[in-house]
Amino acid sequence: xxxxxxxxxxxxxxxxxxxxxxxxxxxxxxxxxxxxxxxxxxxxxxxxxxxxxxxxxxxxxxxxxxxxxxxxxxxxxxxxxxxxxxxxxxxxxxxxxxxxxxxxxxxxxxxxxxxxxxxxxxxxxxxxxxxxxxxxxxxxxxxxxxxxxxxxxxxxxxxxxxxxxxxxxxxxxxxxxxxxxxxxxxxxxxxxxxxxxxxxxxxxxxxxxxxxxxxxxxxxxxxxxxxxxxxxxxxxxxxxxxxxxxx
Numbered sequence: 365x366x367x368x369x370x371x372x373x374x375x376x377x378x379x380x381x382x383x384x385x386x387x388x389x390x391x392x393x394x395x396x397x398x399x400x401x402x403x404x405x406x407x408x409x410x411x412x413x414x415x416x417x418x419x420x421x422x423x424x425x426x427x428x429x430x431x432x433x434x435x436x437x438x439x440x441x442x443x444x445x446x447x448x449x450x451x452x453x454x455x456x457x458x459x460x461x462x463x464x465x466x467x468x469x470x471x472x473x474x475x476x477x478x479x480x481x482x483x484x485x486x487x488x489x490x491x492x493x494x495x496x497x498x499x500x501x502x503x504x505x506x507x508x509x510x511x512x513x514x515x516x517x518x519x520x521x522x523x524x525x526x527x528x529x530x531x532x533x534x535x536x537x538x539x540x541x542x543x544x545x546x547x548x549x550x551x552x553x554x555x556x557x558x559x560x561x562x563x564x565x566x567x568x569x570x571x572x573x574x575x576x577x578x579x580x581x582x583x584x585x586x587x588x589x590x591x592x593x594x595x596x597x598x599x600x601x602x603x604x605x606x607x608x609x610x611x
Contacts, residue, residue, distance in 0.1 A: 372439030375415035396466035403470035438575035444561035467596015480551030
């Protein structure tokens with residue numbers, strides 16, 4: 365199975381500016397993600413960025429890196445430009461590993477690449493069980509899917525809403541088994557990527573700030589499987605960063 369990993373990394377994150385270069389255990393965050401991706405067996409790992417500081421750091425630790433526009437609205441849009449600049453073939457499977465997921469296991473990256481090989485799947489991703497502290501956290505994206513693991517909706521809100529069990533704050537522990545945390549990793553072929561990037565942003569995408577909602581809006585089949593290994597914590601806030609540093 366041949367696939368490549370692209371890691372989008374922008375400097376100006378709203379909640380945590382300069383996030384890719386923040387240090388964790390003596391290495392910048394982006395290097396941790398890159399090393400996980402390299403261990404997956406990918407034919408190549410490419411960092412797509414909008415900032416020369418990230419570019420130079422990536423080159424410094426041996427990564428392939430590509431400069432892209434600072435105007436992209438999402439990481440997948442950024443990868444679409446990088447793929448075009450690097451003239452990747454239309455049938456290549458690419459895994460988009462978010463630059464703020466330092467704990468993502470190599471086995472999960474490979475799992476997503478394998479899911480994306482299915483010709484019926486436009487976009488492959490994964491999820492894992494929620495912890496009780498994450499259930500009402502808007503920084504944790506929740507996923508609803510059907511019995512065939514096909515995604516129905518993603519939201520920062522608590523979906524589905526357990527009407528009876530949440531009444532008066534009761535029953536949260538019992539309800540947890542119905543919930544999944546979406547992990548920000550995607551697999552797709554380059555022809556689908558071009559389709560995605562050409563589609564205009566949609567209202568629900570802008571409201572939730574979740575790019576995958578654009579794909580759902582134009583009818584893409586998104587397969588969201590349970591991760592084969594625990595994915596660790598993503599880093600969205602300063603508190604997330606400090607928690608990972610303490611680990």
